[in-house]
Amino acid sequence: MRGVCAALGLPRGTYYAWRHRLLRERPAEPALSRGRLVPGYSLTGQGQKVPDGQIMEWIVEILEDENAAYGYEKLTWRLRRRFDLTINKKKVYRLCREMDLLWPQRQRKTVYPRRLPRNWVITRPNQLWQTDLKYGYIAGEDRFFYLQGIIDVCDRSIIAYHLGLTCKAADAARTLAQAVAIRKAEWQEPPVIRTDNGPQFIAAQFEQQCHMLSLDHERIPVHSPNYNAYIESWHAQLERECLAREEFITADAYRVVAQWIDDYNTMRIHRRLDYRSPMEMRARVAAGQAKWIPLRV
Known part of the structure; x- marks a missing residue:
């Protein structure tokens, strides 16, 4: 950089002051939040690791054996009690979504729209x-x-x-x-x-x-x-x-x-x-x- 400044006839202090000001005024790039990595398994009450693939098979087994249209919250409780699995409903929701087992969300329609008062x-x-x-x-x-x-x-x-x-x-x-x-x-x-x-x-x-x-x-x-x-x-x-x-x-x-x-x-x-x-x-x-x-x- 010393040779470039000499060739341009530019004092090095002027260059470094400009570079410092440029870096200071440049907006900082937002950090990307990747979140916690998915471990790919859950633990039983005895501390044994159960892979997500096995949990998916258990979910299908519960639905077939009990012939019930359970949602992810009820499936969470069945996995805990039937297989002694330590798992939360958020993970069960994610696994059901991957297997396309979630029920479609209800579409709420406003039959009678609200009318605000008018001047009379x-x-x-x-x-x-x-x-x-x-x-x-x-x-x-x-x-x-x-x-x-x-x-x-x-x-x-x-x-x-x-x-x-x-x-x-x-x-x-x-x-x-x-x-x-x-x-x-x-x-x-x-x-x-x-x-x-x-x-x-x-x-x-x-x-x-x-x-x-x-x-x-x-x-x-x-x-x-x-x-x-x-x-x-x-x-x-x-x-x-x-x-x-x-x-x-x-x-x-x-x-x-x-x-x-x-x-x-x-x-x-x-x-x-x-x-x-x-x-x-x-x-x-x-x-x-x-x-x-x-x-x-």
Whole structure:
């Protein structure tokens, strides 16, 4: 290198400084991780080595003798107990894959894709419904009960509800069918039902009910209760005016809550409804004495 630098008239210090800077700025090549080498055998409880070829024969023998469609996890347990083999399920999975003995993976299909909430301008009832669950406590029996209500965003009325010690997808679907039976005769087109992402509302049974009833189902984003503000506000009113004032001893909680819901629909006034109850406002609009005020949701 001394002769090359002399021929070019380049100081050797300049060359080595350039070479050092070049090596320092060059990105390092990632090291190849080869992982642990496959030993090609497993040990028995007595420490004897059993080659992988013998283990493959044992796997086939188990499947033929027991006439069972075992997966790799069950084959692992049979190899351990039948042949006293020290082996883990990862190796059994690899051997089954080499012999093409693995069952094909299930293909999960989303039959009902999730629909996010849209912006609405509500001008009449039965355009947008909201539903959610509320818990109540029965002190005398030390257990909770469930309330699922369906509210119409326009007229604020509770169309249908479910009360019980449980609320499963079947209960939520049945409550929705009751609401449709009550309102179907008066709507121009099917409403949209908006829910959160609770297990009752993401279940296939609830989605199938929405499909059968020709309802579009919107599910709000996670941790965004403001998209379901009207049913959440109703829950707050229920808590203040009913649940917080009563200490339920027995299942008479159902009767008290049901009576409060009936009073809410027929008597409780709303500022948005010209200080009238939901039923009173519906009657006035039907008689041509009032109009619904457009509402942005």
